[in-house]
Amino acid sequence: MADPDHRTDPAVTPTTDVGPRPDTVATFEHGRLAFGSRVLWDDLNLRIARGEFIAVLGPNGSGKTSFLRCLLGQYPLDAGTLDVTDAIGYIPQQHADDADPMAMRGRDLVGFGVDGGRWGIGLRGRSRRRRLVDAALAEVGATAYADAPMGLLSGGEQQRLRVAQSLTGDPTLLLCDEPLSSLDPTNQQLVVELIDERRRKADTAVVFVTHEINPILPYVDRVLYLVGGHFRIGTPDEVMTTETLSNLYSSDVEVLRVNGRLLVIGGEDAHHCDHRPEPATATTQPEDDGGRSGLT
Numbered sequence: 296m297a298d299p300d301h302r303t304d305p306a307v308t309p310t311t312d313v314g315p316r317p318d319t320v321a322t323f324e325h326g327r328l329a330f331g332s333r334v335l336w337d338d339l340n341l342r343i344a345r346g347e348f349i350a351v352l353g354p355n356g357s358g359k360t361s362f363l364r365c366l367l368g369q370y371p372l373d374a375g376t377l378d379v380t381d382a383i384g385y386i387p388q389q390h391a392d393d394a395d396p397m398a399m400r401g402r403d404l405v406g407f408g409v410d411g412g413r414w415g416i417g418l419r420g421r422s423r424r425r426r427l428v429d430a431a432l433a434e435v436g437a438t439a440y441a442d443a444p445m446g447l448l449s450g451g452e453q454q455r456l457r458v459a460q461s462l463t464g465d466p467t468l469l470l471c472d473e474p475l476s477s478l479d480p481t482n483q484q485l486v487v488e489l490i491d492e493r494r495r496k497a498d499t500a501v502v503f504v505t506h507e508i509n510p511i512l513p514y515v516d517r518v519l520y521l522v523g524g525h526f527r528i529g530t531p532d533e534v535m536t537t538e539t540l541s542n543l544y545s546s547d548v549e550v551l552r553v554n555g556r557l558l559v560i561g562g563e564d565a566h567h568c569d570h571r572p573e574p575a576t577a578t579t580q581p582e583d584d585g586g587r588s589g590l591t
């Protein structure tokens with residue numbers, strides 16, 4: 296967790312602890328990712344511990360999926376280092392499935408997690424595959440409909456199968472890219488509980504990209520909030536405040552707590568400044584920015 300010595304702003308954790316630790320699944324040190332002149336983040340120092348639940352928040356285009364892609368090894372950092380476990384499970388955005396939903400059964404989808412969809416695996420491979428698929432289906436309670444075509448299943452059942460697919464490799468780090476979108480509140484709750492159960496049972500770290508923090512708020516240890524090349528890291532109580540988000544968005548944002556839920560007013564509108572770097576303002580950092588600005 297936070298190293299008090301690195302704190303420049305008592306409200307947030309700007310630069311989290313760095314250095315090797317056995318209970319760590321990923322460590323960014325001075326990480327920077329940019330596409331051309333567009334900097335998504337710079338000087339990112341973040342250690343993700345076993346069993347930790349991290350929510351990645353931010354407006355469209357702020358770099359949430361790119362953050363997952365870095366962890367998956369698909370996007371190399373432009374500067375700094377990333378040390379990450381290779382035992383990673385991944386729940387992609389729902390529309391990422393490209394197979395015919397009526398031609399594919401649930402267990403086929405889960406099997407892709409074992410062999411990536413390769414054909415021609417030998418007999419020994421097949422029995423191992425079946426064992427891993429059955430175990431993953433049981434872990435998420437999806438055995439009963441594993442042989443039905445995906446296209447006949449509800450959104451919640453389909454998402455359960457995607458969670459199963461992500462667990463076949465026994466991950467120590469589970470990356471979730473908006474797994475709740477297009478689910479109703481009941482199924483959102485079921486899927487979050489499933490993911491959190493895995494976290495608790497196997498001490499698997501969870502990095503959860505979402506536009507809506509409320510369904511996961513009770514489970515979240517820390518938030519990584521990305522906006523237009525800036526970021527904040529800290530507990531929900533530290534980051535999800537009027538002061539911190541107004542500072543991050545460089546505009547008025549109000550955070551209200553209503554019946555245990557967070558209501559953020561203004562942030563989504565403000566995000567459209569994410570192309571804001573201009574020569575005159577790009578190098579101007581808020582006083583408490585602690586060097587976390589990604590603007591160059």
Ligand SMILES: Nc1ncnc2c1ncn2[C@@H]1O[C@H](COP(=O)(O)OP(=O)(O)OP(=O)(O)O)[C@@H](O)[C@H]1O
Nearest residue numbers: 330333335353354355356357358359360361362506
């Ligand atoms: N391979 C790439 N090459 C160039 N630009 C890219 C690439 N990948 C992402 N980007 C750009 O980086 C920015 C961040 O994209 P990313 O998909 O990470 O955002 P996001 O926060 O996940 O957005 P959303 O909430 O809409 O899913 C976008 O402007 C996107 O166009």
